[in-house]
Amino acid sequence: MKLQRKNRLRALSLGAVAVSGALALTACGSDDTGGGSGGGDAGSAPASNIKCDDAKGQLLADGSSAQKNAMDAWVKQFSAACGVQINYKAGGSGAGVTAFTQGQVAFAGSDSALKPEEVAASKQQCEGGQGINLPMVGGPIAVGYKLSGVDNLVLNADTLAKIFDSQITKWNDPAIAKLNPDAKLPGTKIQAFHRSDESGTTDNFTKYLKAAAPDVWGKYEGGKAWEAKGGQSAPQSSGVSAQVKQTEGAIGYMELSYAKEGMNTVDLDTGAAAPVEATVDNATKAIADAKVVGTGKDLALKLNYETKAEGAYPMVLVTYEIVCDKGNKADTLPATKAFLRYMASEDGQKILAENDYAPIPAEIIAKVRTTVDGLS
Missing domain, CATH: 3.40.190.10 (Periplasmic binding protein-like II)
Known part of the structure; x- marks a missing residue:
C-alpha cells in the first residue's frame, strides 16, 4: 500500500504557491453524529498555553464532519485547560447551519460559506449582527x-x-x-x-x-x-x-x-x-493563494480548483466556523471566543498538521484572530 500519509507529522511550509484565477471555495462536510468531547490525536500543544479568560459552562455546536477529527483534538486540549464541556455534533454542514440559524448552537462548522438567505436567517439570532464565516481548517x-x-x-x-x-x-x-x-x-x-x-x-x-x-x-x-x-x-x-x-x-x-x-x-x-x-x-500550496472575498468581518474565501502549479493539490476544502459577529448569547460568548481563539492560535493550528489537515495560511488566520477578538 502506498504510504500516502508519509508527510503526516512533518512541519508545513505555508509559503504561497502561485495559483492562477479563483473559483468560490465553499466547503462543508458532515460526519459522525457523536459528540466531540475527546478522541483523535490531541497533538502536542500544551494546555497551559490556552487562554481561558472567562470561559465556563457548556458549548453546543454542530456541523461539518470534515473537521470532526480536528475538533476532537481541539476539544480535548481546551476542555482540559478550561473545564468547559463542548459537544460538537458532526451532523453535516447543512445540519450545522440550520441549527445555527435556529439558535440551537453557539457556533456551527460548515465547509461552505453562508449563502445570502442563510445570512438573512442568521440575523434573527444575532441581535444587531449576522452570521460570519471564519476559515479555520483546510485540507485535501x-x-x-x-x-x-x-x-x-x-x-x-x-x-x-x-x-x-x-x-x-x-x-x-x-x-x-x-x-x-x-x-x-x-x-x-x-x-x-x-x-x-x-x-x-x-x-x-x-x-x-x-x-x-x-x-x-x-x-x-x-x-x-x-x-x-x-x-x-x-x-x-x-x-x-x-x-x-x-x-x-x-x-x-x-x-x-x-x-x-x-x-x-x-x-x-x-x-x-x-x-x-x-x-x-500539497493542499496548503493551493490554499495559500486563496483570496478573502467576504465583506466586513466575513472571511469567506475563493480558491482555484483548476491550478496546474507543480505540487498543488486543487481538490481542497476549507471549513468555516459560523458565528455571530454581534449579538452572541451572553452566557456562551466568553467560552465561544476563548475556544475559537485557541483554534486559530499557533498551537491550535499546529494540531491540524498532526491530524492530516492543512493549517490556514498565516495571512488569512491572522485576520481570523483579529475578528474573533472583536466578537460581541
Missing part, C-alpha cells in the same frame, strides 16, 4: 479506493467525473488504463460511493469536477446535495470511508483524515509535470 479531499493488486492509481478530473457519473463502470476501462500504463487493472465493477447527506465535502468535490471537467460535469448545478445518477451512498465522511474500506472495487471522496488504514488514495493528474498526491503540504 482525498479520493480513496480499494482495488486488490493496485497500490498506485492516477486519475484526472475527466476520468473522475465519468466514474462518479456512471459513465465509466469497470476498473480496466481504457481511460483509466491510459493514465496507469504500468498497473494491472482488473475488470472489477466500480463501486462509487457518494454522500447521502447534505455535505460541504460534496459541494467542493463537485465544484472541482465542474471546474476541471466541465464537459462531463457541467450539466450539474452543484451544491451540498448529490445530483448525479447511479452509485451508492453513505452518510457522513465516516460512512463513506467505512464503505470504501470494506468494499472491493470501491471508490469514494472524503477528507484525508478519514482515508487512513485500509485504503489507498488517488493521485491527481492536474496537467502539471507529475501527478499530485493528496497530502496536507
Whole structure:
C-alpha cells in the first residue's frame, strides 16, 4: 500500500504557491453524529498555553464532519485547560447551519460559506449582527479506493467525473488504463460511493469536477446535495470511508483524515509535470493563494480548483466556523471566543498538521484572530 500519509507529522511550509484565477471555495462536510468531547490525536500543544479568560459552562455546536477529527483534538486540549464541556455534533454542514440559524448552537462548522438567505436567517439570532464565516481548517479531499493488486492509481478530473457519473463502470476501462500504463487493472465493477447527506465535502468535490471537467460535469448545478445518477451512498465522511474500506472495487471522496488504514488514495493528474498526491503540504500550496472575498468581518474565501502549479493539490476544502459577529448569547460568548481563539492560535493550528489537515495560511488566520477578538 502506498504510504500516502508519509508527510503526516512533518512541519508545513505555508509559503504561497502561485495559483492562477479563483473559483468560490465553499466547503462543508458532515460526519459522525457523536459528540466531540475527546478522541483523535490531541497533538502536542500544551494546555497551559490556552487562554481561558472567562470561559465556563457548556458549548453546543454542530456541523461539518470534515473537521470532526480536528475538533476532537481541539476539544480535548481546551476542555482540559478550561473545564468547559463542548459537544460538537458532526451532523453535516447543512445540519450545522440550520441549527445555527435556529439558535440551537453557539457556533456551527460548515465547509461552505453562508449563502445570502442563510445570512438573512442568521440575523434573527444575532441581535444587531449576522452570521460570519471564519476559515479555520483546510485540507485535501482525498479520493480513496480499494482495488486488490493496485497500490498506485492516477486519475484526472475527466476520468473522475465519468466514474462518479456512471459513465465509466469497470476498473480496466481504457481511460483509466491510459493514465496507469504500468498497473494491472482488473475488470472489477466500480463501486462509487457518494454522500447521502447534505455535505460541504460534496459541494467542493463537485465544484472541482465542474471546474476541471466541465464537459462531463457541467450539466450539474452543484451544491451540498448529490445530483448525479447511479452509485451508492453513505452518510457522513465516516460512512463513506467505512464503505470504501470494506468494499472491493470501491471508490469514494472524503477528507484525508478519514482515508487512513485500509485504503489507498488517488493521485491527481492536474496537467502539471507529475501527478499530485493528496497530502496536507500539497493542499496548503493551493490554499495559500486563496483570496478573502467576504465583506466586513466575513472571511469567506475563493480558491482555484483548476491550478496546474507543480505540487498543488486543487481538490481542497476549507471549513468555516459560523458565528455571530454581534449579538452572541451572553452566557456562551466568553467560552465561544476563548475556544475559537485557541483554534486559530499557533498551537491550535499546529494540531491540524498532526491530524492530516492543512493549517490556514498565516495571512488569512491572522485576520481570523483579529475578528474573533472583536466578537460581541
